[in-house]
Amino acid sequence: MRDITRISIGLILAVIMYTLLESISFSTVLIFNIFNLVVIYFAMEKGETSGAILGMVCGMIQDSFSAGVFGVAGISKTITGFLAGFVAKRIDIVLFSRNFIFIFFLSGMELIIWAFFYVFIFSERINTGQGLIFLQPMGTALLGSISFKLIRYLHELKNSKSHEK
Amino acid sequence: MFFWKKNKPCAILLILILSQLILISIQVPLGDESSFFKKILIGIFSPVKHGIVFIYNGIGKFWDNYFFVKDSSRENARLETEVLYLRQENLFLKNTIRKYIDEKAIIDKVRDFYTDFLVAGVIGIDLNNYYKTIIIDRGTLDGIKKNMVVLDRNGYLVGRILKPLSFKESRVQLITDNDIGFGVYTETGTPFGILTGDGEGRCLLKYILKTNNNVQIGQDVLTSGQDDVFPRNLQVGRIISVEEIESLFKIVRVRPFFQFKDLDRLVVLLRNMKEEY
Numbered sequence: 001m002r003d004i005t006r007i008s009i010g011l012i013l014a015v016i017m018y019t020l021l022e023s024i025s026f027s028t029v030l031i032f033n034i035f036n037l038v039v040i041y042f043a044m045e046k047g048e049t050s051g052a053i054l055g056m057v058c059g060m061i062q063d064s065f066s067a068g069v070f071g072v073a074g075i076s077k078t079i080t081g082f083l084a085g086f087v088a089k090r091i092d093i094v095l096f097s098r099n100f101i102f103i104f105f106l107s108g109m110e111l112i113i114w115a116f117f118y119v120f121i122f123s124e125r126i127n128t129g130q131g132l133i134f135l136q137p138m139g140t141a142l143l144g145s146i147s148f149k150l151i152r153y154l155h156e157l158k159n160s161k162s163h164e165k
Numbered sequence: 166m167f168f169w170k171k172n173k174p175c176a177i178l179l180i181l182i183l184s185q186l187i188l189i190s191i192q193v194p195l196g197d198e199s200s201f202f203k204k205i206l207i208g209i210f211s212p213v214k215h216g217i218v219f220i221y222n223g224i225g226k227f228w229d230n231y232f233f234v235k236d237s238s239r240e241n242a243r244l245e246t247e248v249l250y251l252r253q254e255n256l257f258l259k260n261t262i263r264k265y266i267d268e269k270a271i272i273d274k275v276r277d278f279y280t281d282f283l284v285a286g287v288i289g290i291d292l293n294n295y296y297k298t299i300i301i302d303r304g305t306l307d308g309i310k311k312n313m314v315v316l317d318r319n320g321y322l323v324g325r326i327l328k329p330l331s332f333k334e335s336r337v338q339l340i341t342d343n344d345i346g347f348g349v350y351t352e353t354g355t356p357f358g359i360l361t362g363d364g365e366g367r368c369l370l371k372y373i374l375k376t377n378n379n380v381q382i383g384q385d386v387l388t389s390g391q392d393d394v395f396p397r398n399l400q401v402g403r404i405i406s407v408e409e410i411e412s413l414f415k416i417v418r419v420r421p422f423f424q425f426k427d428l429d430r431l432v433v434l435l436r437n438m439k440e441e442y
Contacts, residue, residue, distance in 0.1 A: 015210065019217040019288075026290045026425060048174045056181050064206035065214075066291040070192055071185040078185065082178045121189065124343075127295040127364060 007042055007054060014038045015061065030129045031139035035062045035073075036107055039081040041148060044093070048085030055081025072121060076113035080106050094152070096145055104141035111136055204331075211334055215302060218288050283307055283433045285315075288334070296366050297342040298327060301431060306332040312394050314434040321422035322388065322399045323431060337431075340401065340421055341366050348391035349401055351384045360386065360401060360419065368402055370417035377415070380407055386419050396434075 014034045021028040035058040043051025058081075059074030066073075084106055087093070093102045111133070115126050128134065188202070289300035303309050313326040315337050324345070327338040338345055341362035349360040349370065359371045373380050384404045390397030402421040409415055 015213055016217055019214050020221060022289060023218055023221045026295070029290065030295070049177050052174070052178050052181055056185065059185075060206065061210065064203055064210055065289055070203045071189040074185045074188075075182055078178065078181045082174070086174075121193065125364070127297070129295045130366065 003046065010038045010042060011058070011061070014058070018062075018065070027129060027132050030132045031135050032143050033107060033110070033136055033140045035059070035077065036080065036110055036140055037103070037144045037147065039077050040084045040103055040106055040144065041151075043081045043084035044088040046085065047089060048082045051081030051083075051085035052078050053081070055079070072117045073114060075117060076110045079113055080110040083109070096149055099148055100141050100145040103144040104137050107140040107144075108137035207330060207334070211331055214288050215333065218286070218302070222286075281435050283309075283435055285335075285431045285433050287428050287431065291336075296362065296364055297339060297344070299324075299337050299339065299428065300330065301335050301337055301433070302333060303433060304331050304333040304335050305329045308435055309335045309433065314395055314399070316399070316432045316434070317423040317427055318430050318432070319422070319427070320400065320432075322395065322401050323423050323428070325394055326433065340368055340423075346371075346392075347395055348389035349386050350389045351380060351386055351404070353379055353384060357389050357391070358417075363418070366421075366425070367405075368419040368421055370404070370419055371414065373415045373417050375409055375413060375415055380404065380415065380417055382407060 014037070017034045018029065021032060021034070039051060039055045039058050042054050055077035056074050059072075059077035060070065062073040062077070063070045084102075087102070091098075091102075093099050118126050126133070192203075283303060285301040285303040287299050288302045291298045291300070301315075309326055309329045311326055311328050315323045315325060317323050322340055324337045324339040324342070327336040329335040339362065340347075340360070341364065343362045343364040346359050346361045348357060350357045358373050360368050361371060363369050368386075370380070370386065382404050386401045386404065388395040388397055388399040388401060400422055402419040404417060405420045406418040407415055408417075
């Protein structure tokens, strides 16, 4: 139950962040893929099955904000969530630099899968936002590794305080 | 059973991917029509988005009103001067029109004018189609209908209503969409051509013959009103390049006047104002 609450909060935060970024500037949504971060974070914690299911949910939410066919982002995020959980079980990616590279590769892969399905289904070129979309793996990795570090720091702080008590 | 236990994560992944592929294949024949499932999700997240945008705008206004006031007196002076000029212009235009129609007709026309447009805010872009469509915070409850004309705050053409999505949301097809097509002419009066988007933030003026030398860089492009969607004389954009290739037609690129960064406030014309424009 606690996990479902945490995941729901994560999803709500992602929707809020996505809408806020959109309100600030349309370009920021192309650079930072917030839903990817939610998927990767919980996949790292809960494993590949939870990652895949959450990937599907996040992808569908993202698709509901766009005009295109429902499920394109869902498939790419399902695979991303699965791989994130699978790799995180086997390799230690807690370190900031490793975390950055991990998110960078996953975001890049997600972008490629999404672009492949988009081109396949719509039979047209993807809109790169004058090249901004290519910054997405870098932007997402930077934001993700900083956010995850911050979350871990807050966790440790909370744990040390409860130990002191 | 043993296979399922051993490969459970992979099997779940396959089921999820397959179910989404089925979902996609159901939707593709629907075209522009949203599926029932998508409508439900839009219904759920639409109020959330409206709320967040409302709070964000509220904070922005609060900041502008109480903290960011150092330029307000200068801005006020500038606006007062602008209003003065606009009043003079308004008076001049009214007097000019009076020569052709009586004053009561003018007053009636002007009064109607204010009820004929609706101010809308942008609450979403389409991440899949960055230069194709945007979503505005007005829907069927506000009287929005398909093909209504959308302008930016400066009166430049932005696009048309593709369809209302819900009571309070509608999708706008931008003039930079490569699926749009409408009649235009250049400021010199000729030639009439078809303008379409290039899907990358600019437009293309199509079917301009190689032999036609009237099209030049720097000319303004206006709607011709021949398509029964856009009224005549709306400002669209400016020609930025004219290329000749091994084809019957020239490649004429047009930069739209509207700016993506200015799309926070839009105007929807609630009726086809052909006579006014």
